[in-house]
Amino acid sequence: MKALSQKRRHPLAAIALLLMGLLVTGGLYAVATTVNQAKADTTSFNASDVGEGGKLFAANCATCHGMGASGSQAGPSLVGVGAAAVDFQVGTGRMPMQMNGPQAYKKPAQFNETQTKQLAAYVASLGPGPSIPEEGLLDEKGNAAAGGELFRTNCAMCHNAAAAGGALTRGKFAPALADVSGKHIYEAMVTGPQNMPVFNDANVSPEGKRDIITFLKQIEANGSPGGADLGALGPTSEGLFVWIAGLGVIIAFTIWLTSRTS
Amino acid sequence: MGNHSDGSPNHSGTVATAGQNEVEKFQDPGIPPHRLRLADTDPRAAKRAERQVALLFGISVVGTLIFLVAYFAIDLGDGSSIATIRLQNALLGIGTAFAMLGIGTGIVHWAKALMPDHEVSEERHGIRTEEDRLAAVRIVDDIVEETGIKRRPLIRNTLLGAVALAPLPALAVFGDLGPRPDDKLAHTMWAPAGGKLKRLTRDPDGTPIKATDVTIGSAFHVIPEGLNELHEGKLNAKAKAVVLLMRLNPDSLKPSAGREDWSYNGIVAYSKICTHVGCPVALYEQQTHHLLCPCHQSTFDLTQECKVIFGPASRPLPQLPIAVDAEGYLVATSDFHEPVGPSYWERDEHERTVNS
Numbered sequence: 001m002k003a004l005s006q007k008r009r010h011p012l013a014a015i016a017l018l019l020m021g022l023l024v025t026g027g028l029y030a031v032a033t034t035v036n037q038a039k040a041d042t043t044s045f046n047a048s049d050v051g052e053g054g055k056l057f058a059a060n061c062a063t064c065h066g067m068g069a070s071g072s073q074a075g076p077s078l079v080g081v082g083a084a085a086v087d088f089q090v091g092t093g094r095m096p097m098q099m100n101g102p103q104a105y106k107k108p109a110q111f112n113e114t115q116t117k118q119l120a121a122y123v124a125s126l127g128p129g130p131s132i133p134e135e136g137l138l139d140e141k142g143n144a145a146a147g148g149e150l151f152r153t154n155c156a157m158c159h160n161a162a163a164a165g166g167a168l169t170r171g172k173f174a175p176a177l178a179d180v181s182g183k184h185i186y187e188a189m190v191t192g193p194q195n196m197p198v199f200n201d202a203n204v205s206p207e208g209k210r211d212i213i214t215f216l217k218q219i220e221a222n223g224s225p226g227g228a229d230l231g232a233l234g235p236t237s238e239g240l241f242v243w244i245a246g247l248g249v250i251i252a253f254t255i256w257l258t259s260r261t262s
Numbered sequence: 263m264g265n266h267s268d269g270s271p272n273h274s275g276t277v278a279t280a281g282q283n284e285v286e287k288f289q290d291p292g293i294p295p296h297r298l299r300l301a302d303t304d305p306r307a308a309k310r311a312e313r314q315v316a317l318l319f320g321i322s323v324v325g326t327l328i329f330l331v332a333y334f335a336i337d338l339g340d341g342s343s344i345a346t347i348r349l350q351n352a353l354l355g356i357g358t359a360f361a362m363l364g365i366g367t368g369i370v371h372w373a374k375a376l377m378p379d380h381e382v383s384e385e386r387h388g389i390r391t392e393e394d395r396l397a398a399v400r401i402v403d404d405i406v407e408e409t410g411i412k413r414r415p416l417i418r419n420t421l422l423g424a425v426a427l428a429p430l431p432a433l434a435v436f437g438d439l440g441p442r443p444d445d446k447l448a449h450t451m452w453a454p455a456g457g458k459l460k461r462l463t464r465d466p467d468g469t470p471i472k473a474t475d476v477t478i479g480s481a482f483h484v485i486p487e488g489l490n491e492l493h494e495g496k497l498n499a500k501a502k503a504v505v506l507l508m509r510l511n512p513d514s515l516k517p518s519a520g521r522e523d524w525s526y527n528g529i530v531a532y533s534k535i536c537t538h539v540g541c542p543v544a545l546y547e548q549q550t551h552h553l554l555c556p557c558h559q560s561t562f563d564l565t566q567e568c569k570v571i572f573g574p575a576s577r578p579l580p581q582l583p584i585a586v587d588a589e590g591y592l593v594a595t596s597d598f599h600e601p602v603g604p605s606y607w608e609r610d611e612h613e614r615t616v617n618s
Contacts, residue, residue, distance in 0.1 A: 149466055150466075153465050153466055153483050154481075154483055157542065157544040157545050157556060158544075158545045166545075166556065168545060168547060168554055169547065169550070169552050169554050169559075169561050169572070170550075172547065174545075192479045192480075192548055194549065195547035195548055195549050195550060196548065197479055197480055197481035197508070197546050197548045198477060198478075198479040198480045198481075198548070199480070199481075200475070200477050200480055202471075202472070202474075202475030202476075202477075203464070203475065203476075203480055203482055222343065222344035222345065222348075223344070223345065223348060224348070225344050225347045225348045225351060226351065227348075227351060227352065227355065256370075257370060260297075260299075260374075261299050261300075261301070261374045261375045262299065262300055
C-alpha cells in the first residue's frame with residue numbers, strides 16, 4: 001500500500017486510472033449486452049413484440065402485402081408463412097424489396113435484430129408456420145459426409161456442387177451459399193423463399209438439415225485443396241482461364257524462343 | 263527437282279508460265295548478313311549473360327529445394343486439416359514449376375545469348391534417283407529369295423493361316439460389349455412386381471414417402487422402393503428410374519384425357535431424365551412451376567404436363583402415374599407409359615409396345 005500511495009502522483013497515474021475505468025465499464029457493458037442477446041435469440045415472442053411488429057408491418061410492408069398481411073396484387077399473403085420466413089427475408093435484407101424484378105436480392109438488412117424479431121412475432125401470430133430454428137440445430141457439429149450426400153441430392157442441381165450458385169430461368173438464380181449464416185440456410189430450407197422449393201421436416205429431417213449446414217460450413221472453411229477454384233463454376237471459368245492464361249503463356253514462350261537476342 | 267534446275271524448257275503442266283517466253287525464276291536471296299550479338303562483341307555483356315543463365319539454374323535449385331522441404335517438412339498426419347494439404351499442394355506445384363522452368367529457360371537463354379549463332383544451310387539432295395528405286399526392288403527380291411517363301415509353301419500357308427486366325431480373340435472381347443440392350447431402355451424399376459405396387463422413396467436413404475409429407479411447394483427427389491437393395495446394376499436402374507415429386511395447387515394442374523388419375527391431390531411425379539440428352543432435370547422453381555435442365559436450358563412447364571417451353575428438348579418429361587396405398591404412402595400405379603430419357607433408334611417401336 002505504501003508503494004501505491006507513493007506512486008499515485010506519478011504523471012502516468014491519471015492515464016492508468018482512466019484506462020482501468022474504461023476497461024471495467026466496457027467489460028461490464030459487453031457482459032450486459034451478451035445477456036440481452038441471449039434473451040433475444042429465444043423464439044418465444046411476447047405480446048408487446050406482436051404489437052410493435054404490427055406497427056412496423058403497417059408502416060413498411062403493408063403497401064404490398066396488404067393490411068393484416070392478407071396479400072394484394074403486389075405481394076403474396078403472409079398468413080401462415082411463419083416466423084422463419086420473416087427472419088430469413090428481412091434478416092438477409094431481401095425484404096423490403098428495393099424494386100420489382102425476377103428475384104429479390106440480398107442486401108444490407110434494413111431492420112435491426114429487435115425489429116426483425118418483432119416483425120417475425122407479428123407474422124407468426126397470424127397463423128401457424130415454420131418457426132426460427134433452435135440453436136442446437138445450428139451448431140455445425142452434425143455429420144458432414146451425410147450432409148454432403150443430402151446436399152448433392154437435393155440442393156446441388158441449383159446451388160452447384162460446391163455451393164457456388166447457378167442460373168435459373170428468366171433472370172432468376174440460385175445464390176452462392178458461402179457467408180450465409182446457418183440460421184438463414186435452415187430457414188430457407190423450411191420456408192422455400194421465392195422460387196426455391198420447400199424442404200419440410202418430412203423431406204429432409206431437422207438432423208439432416210443440421211448435417212447439410214455442417215457440410216456447407218466445412219467446405220467453406222476448408223476451401224479448395226486442389227488450388228484456385230476459379231469460382232467453382234466448372235468448365236466455363238476453367239476453360240476461359242486455360243484458353244487465355246495457359247495459351248497466353250505458351251505463346252509468350254514461343255515468341256521468346258524464336259526471337260533473336262540483342 | 264534436280265531435273266528442273268538446268269534451265270531447260272519445262273514441259274510438265276506449269277500453266278501459270280505457259281505462253282511466256284522466258285520463265286521468271288525465283289532468285290535465292292541467300293542468307294542475310296550475320297549480325298553480331300551484344301555478347302559476341304562486348305565481354306561484359308557476355309559475362310552478364312553468363313550470370314543470367316547461372317541465376318536461372320539457381321532458381322531451379324531453389325525450386326527443387328522448395329519441393330523437398332514442402333514434401334518432407336509439412337506433416338500430413340491424422341491431425342492435419344485440408345488447409346495443410348492445400349499449402350503443401352501449392353508449394354509442391356510452385357517448387358516443380360520453378361525447378362523445371364529454371365532449367366528450361368536457362369538452357370534456352372544460354373543457347374540464344376552465348377552459343378555460336380552461325381546460320382548454316384544444308385543442301386537438299388535430289389530424291390528418287392533410278393539407282394535408289396532399283397536398290398529397293400533388289401532388297402525386296404532378296405527378301406523373297408532368302409526367305410524362300412516361294413519354295414516352301416508349307417511355311418507360307420501356315421503363316422497365312424496364323425494371321426487370318428489372330429483377330430479372332432478380338433471378336434470374343436468385343437462380344438463382351440453385349441448382350442444387346444433390347445428393350446431395357448423402355449422399362450424401369452417402377453413396373454409393379456408380383457402384383458405389388460412400388461412405393462416412392464426418398465433419395466438417397468430409401469424411406470417411403472407419405473402423401474401428407476408432401477406440402478405445397480415441396481420438391482422430393484425420389485427413387486423406387488428396393489433400389490438400394492439391388493446388388494447389381496443399381497446405378498443403371500437408378501439412372502432410368504429417378505423421379506421428381508412436387509405438390510402444387512390442384513387447380514393449376516390441367517390433366518389431359520387419360521391422365522386424370524395420375525396425380526394425387528396436386529402431387530405429381532415426373533421423370534428427372536431430360537428428353538434431350540438425359541441430364542437430370544431437377545431445377546424446380548416453385549412459383550413459376552418451371553423445371554429447368556442445367557445442361558442446355560430446356561425448360562418444362564409443370565402446369566402443362568411438362569411441355570417443353572424453351573430449349574432443345576423435343577418431348578415433355580414422362581409422367582409417373584401415382585396413387586396412395588392403404589397405409590397412406592405414395593405408390594406408382596404402373597411404369598412410365600413411354601421410354602424415359604433421350605431419343606434412341608428403336609424408341610418409337612418401344613413406345614408402341616409399352617402402350618399396347
